Amino acid sequence: MLELKDLSCQRAEQALFSGLHLHLHQGDCVEVRGTNGSGKSTLLRIVAGLAQDFTGEVFWRGQKVEHDRLTFQKDCLFLGHQPAIKPSLTVTENLQWLTALKVPCEEQRLQQAIAQVGLAHRAATACHHLSAGQQRRVALASLLTTACDLWVLDEPFTALDDQGVTLVTGLLQRHLQLGGIVIVATHQRLQGIPHSRELQL
């Protein structure tokens, strides 16, 4: 499904990685590891389509991504370091917008997702009243509402408590069982995901 061919990237005249090959099928999970500054985030941004200063190609369902970016963006959900949450909007409004940017869904599904990430009692609260971890949970709820096949997650465990980590692991497990693909950059070892591969940068 997702194929990275001969990917190389340079930053400040220093090669971050070169000749990177990766082939991911349905139900595959890759953990991108490496020290700070080794290019984990850069790799994820290249996959998501937020960087252009690289050589090599990205294929999605056998097609070059740049040939049909809209289809790819419909299938790919990128969660970066910043959770893309607006402080003055409520939890529901934020999630509604993040979902609408992909494919809009019904109110009921939004509320279900909010309950699943443990924010049911906060659904109508403005996000500036929430903690960093709770805001991260709002962003994670968009994983449930958007139904994208490819998840590109940059440090999804940041600011989460133990329950939050369990929650994310559960989401990943279910997504992989349903045939989704996950690329995740994390310093924490993923627990309970049997076939996940490691990519050392």
Next chain:
Amino acid sequence: MPLHLLFFCVWRREWRLTWRNISSSLNSVWFFIMVCTLFVIGIGPDRQALAEIAPGVIWVIALLATMLAVDGLFRHDFTDGSLAQWLLSSQPWYFLLLFRLLTQAVFIALPLALVAPFLGLLMDLPGMAVLPLVASLLLGIPVLVLLGAIGAALTVGFERGGLLLAVLILPLYIPVLIFAIAAVQAAALGTAYSAHLALLATLLLLALALCPLAVNAALRLNFYY
């Protein structure tokens, strides 16, 4: 998603963000009122001198107020990660940006145009020029917002892009300023002004059609470093 629903979604979100941060949203309006008042105080009670410079002064201050509002158009979205989600959306990017810019243009232009008649009164602008002044602001400020958005998109990655933004986009503001002030002056003299307004409307339509393209390219530059 059908385009009218997309428009409704964008409009509703922008409205909520603007309304819930109303004190900072109205900064440019306070600026407009304050600087006009300072001008009147500075020039003194010479009614004829005031009336003569009124169209130019009101329009230049409205232009600066617009630039103040435009500076922050994408900054928060860039730092909180929303902009990345905008660019990775599966909705058509052209319409997404067009609707956003259109919405912001209305939210910035409307309050400025609403207070303009009172400032006209303050500066002794002839009564028959008030309506053309409001019309020129309603047509002209959206053009300034759309052009300014290109500059704001280019400078969004800089800590202090304000001055650079001014240097970049002020030259582009000149045609709007010329036609708008010409319309108000013509009306103040009791001559026909509809041609000037028609030219402003042309500029607006052109900017609406073309600016989203430039803004999109400029926004993506910030990520393709």
